[in-house]
Amino acid sequence: MPTLPILGAALNVNSLETHRKLMLDKPRDLELQDFWPGEVLNGDWMPLVERARALLDGHEGRLGIHGPFWGFTIDAVDVDVREVVRKRLLQGLEVCEALGATHMVVHSPYSTWDHNNLDNYENGRERKIELCHLTMGAAVKRAEDIGCELVIENIEDKDPHLRKILxxxxxxxxxKVSIDTGHAHYAHGSTGAPPVDYYVKAAGNDLRHVHLQDADGYADRHWALGEGTINWHAVFAALSKLESDPRLIVEVRDHADVPVSIKNMAALGLAQ
Structure with a gap:
């Protein structure tokens, strides 16, 4: 990674229009977050893609989307539910192809319950991975065909190594692997997981994507960077040792906080 990494942002098309100047002032990576709802994916999303592409004229960073996630997991056990998840993942990748996007975020299947119970069942860990393959196999093949990385983001993950194994x-x-800093900080503060920088170290050069948000270790706050209790110096020190060049995406609840998040990290001498 460069000495002072360039931060990108997670935005919807409306907020991209608002923050377009910022997103074009440097080669900032962008993640569009309009395309995860089933209602959008089942409908005519092409006008939204066309609007995004027009706004992205001159954009030099990498582009991706947050894939569908709400209401299901990628380790679906029920065969009918599995078919729905397969459909949603493929729909997300269809959007990626239309946009020219090269990453899609997928949520981790590992829960806090799993941490205490996977070894309570014979071959529990292997079965978890098998179910993910049954659910994601077609999406992985499609992602390979269009050159789009599926990055698996921690949600409740207490063991930061499991997503890399998966x-x-x-x-x-x-x-590849994604890290959400606020999710990791929640797991650290509320479930006894390691601190955020350990998640970076565990992923190593499989880390290709990071959601940057601040939090308090209790809930999924998505506060502006610098407003919570994450040790950003430790996080960026761990990131600086990687060669995988992960996309560093500011993902805050209020998109108006994207500029201040970047400003706060710049003030700390950590990013631009």
Whole structure:
């Protein structure tokens, strides 16, 4: 990574229009977050893609989307639910192809309950991975065909190593690891997980995407960077040792906080 990494942002098309000047002032990576709802994916989303592409004229950073996630997991056990999840993932990748997007965020299947119970069942860990392959296999093949990375984001993950094991199990260059700093900080503060920088170290060069948000270790706050209790010096020190060049995406609840988040990290000498 460069000495002073460039921060990107997670925005919807409306807020991209608002923050377009900021997103074009440097090669900032962008993640569009309009395309995860089933209602959008089942409808005519092409006008939204066309509007985004027009706004992105001159954009030099990498582009991706947050994939569908609400209401399901990628380790679906029920065969009918599994078919719905397969459909949603493929719909998300269809959007990626239309946009020219090269990453799609997928949510981790590992829960706090899993941490205490996977070893309570014979082959529990292996079965978890098998279910993910049954659910994601077609999406992984499609991602390979269009050159779009599926990045698996921690949600409740208490063990930061499990997503790397899962990603590696596909044997595909298009399945990698994502970290959400606020989710990791929640797990650290509320479930006894390691601190955020340990998540970075555990992912190593499989880390290709980071959601940057601040929090208090109790809930999924998505506060502006610098407004919570995450040790950003430790996080960026860990990131600086990587060669995988992960996309560093500011993902805050109020998109008006994107500029101040970047400003706060710049003031600390950590990013631009």
């Amino acid at each position: 990603a590696d199990s596909f044997g595909s260059p298009m399945v």
